[in-house]
Amino acid sequence: MQRGPTGDYTVTALGGEQVRAFVPWPLPPQPPLVLDDALQAQLERATLAVGRLDSIGMLVPDPGLLLYAYVRREAVVSSQIEGTQSSLSQLLMFEADEAPGVPLDDVLEVSNYVVALEHGLSRLAGGFPLCNRLLREVHERLLASGRGADKEPGVFRRSQNWIGGTRPGNARCVPPPPQQVEPCLAALERYLNADVRTQPALIQAALAHVQFETIHPFLDGNGRVGRLLIVLLLHARGLLAQPLLYLSLFFKQHRALYYERLGAIREHGDWESWLAFFLEGVELTAHGAVDTTRRLLRLFEQDTALIRAGGARRTATLLAVYDVLRHRPVIALGPLAESAGVSFPTAAKAIEQLMALGLVEELTGGRRNRLFAYRRYLDILNEDMEPL
Structure with missing residues (x-):
């Protein structure tokens, strides 16, 4: 649906030139989302796929077995989107206190992601709400060391930033001016904690991710925190008992379309095309995670039998x-x-x-x-x- 722009532009000085910063309007979208038959069917398929993933996760005798691996896999892929070169093996070697030949900043960045995600999940498990304070805590751990440690970890930005491009004037997007960051985040926090029983968790996660990315509230690490927000929200809403669904690989494989869909929301208010993309990612990712889980369980059974037969x-x-x-x-x-x-x-x-x-x-x-x-x-x- 073409609603027109989904926010206001304000002129601000940045890098010696005048640029138009985008200030998004609060969620939910107005006019409301239009879930036609095709989009409704896609939502149902994605929800069913997540349910299957949640079920297989609960059937595993030791859920921590899969969670350990999935969290670290997500940490590597999400950090790769931001340009790191670390592999899963390098991360695990680093955690084992031996990382020969591994770029230290890269592996620190990935390791911090694991700590940040585990902190967020632990806070939610302890009854802490999904709120801006929690996002700051997650960000603080994400940038605790390595690259970005000098970019005010855990602090909402107090200067203007931009997304893409070589300078503000040719940036793909200029987020809200610093004085607008906290009001925008306050509105997002209200949306995260509103009475959303009439709105499916997957739709809320899809909209919240876009809004966070558009606000871009930190000097660094926004992409990773925005992807973590999806995981934390779905876990907080009870859609997944074990947080095994991570969309970073899907976003990585479809980066151009991902940015195109975000731009279409800002310029044209086309939330429905983004939802179709997001829900496709959820469905494919959930199916992939179920397949990977089954393959791992088969591997464990086969190798256990091999040991016993020895x-x-x-x-x-x-x-x-x-x-x-x-x-x-x-x-x-x-x-x-x-x-x-x-x-x-x-x-x-x-x-x-x-x-x-x-x-x-x-x-x-x-x-x-x-x-x-x-x-x-x-x-x-x-x-x-x-x-x-």
Whole structure:
């Protein structure tokens, strides 16, 4: 639906030139959204796909097993959108205190994303509302170290910024002037916590993401916080018991269309085209996550059977070490032995046996401070995660 512009333009000075900054009107859109038969059917398919993902997540004996991997996969992809070159293996190596050849700023950025997301989920689990204070806390952890640490972590910007382009005059979009940031965010917070029982959570998440990106309230990290907002909102609304749905990969694969849809909202008020894009992403991502989860569970079953069929004298010890690798697919021998409750020599012997079975490989190539990886597990998680 073509509503015309969805906000006001105000002229502001930036970089020695006069530019038009866009100040979005509060949500929900006016006139209201038009959910025709096609869009309504898409909403139903997306909701059903999310329900299936939530169901399979609850059927997993140890949900933390998948959550650990999915959170880190999301951290890598979301950070890649912002230009980092880190891989999932590099992040896991960094978390294991060994990251040879990894750009430190890149891996710190990804690691901070994990901390930020886990903090947000923990706060929601403790009954804290989804509000601007929580977004500031998430941002503070996101930019706690590495690149962006000097961009006022946890503080709404007090200067003008712009999106895209080489300078303000040719920017793709100039967000609201700094004095308009907090009023715009206050309106967004009211929308997040309004009586939304008549509005599906997926639609609220789609609209809130656009509004946050349009306000662009921080000096750095807005894209990552905006994508985190989707996860936190769906979790807070109860659509997902375990936050396993992450749209960063879909946005990464369709970046040009993503920006085109956001621009169409600002200029023409075409929220419905954005909703169609967003809901398609939700449906495809949820189906993909269900497929990945099933493949991982099959892998675990097959490899457990392989260990049992090996006839090793200490099968129980091998299974204990293997279970640690399912939870921490890149790990050093010391932490592995401690987590498995075995001695260091016993853990070393078990790793040798698992390597002989083709389940584990050593990553560093050295004799000391060695790291071991559950390779087939990582191969599944690494699909479609090449840096841009």
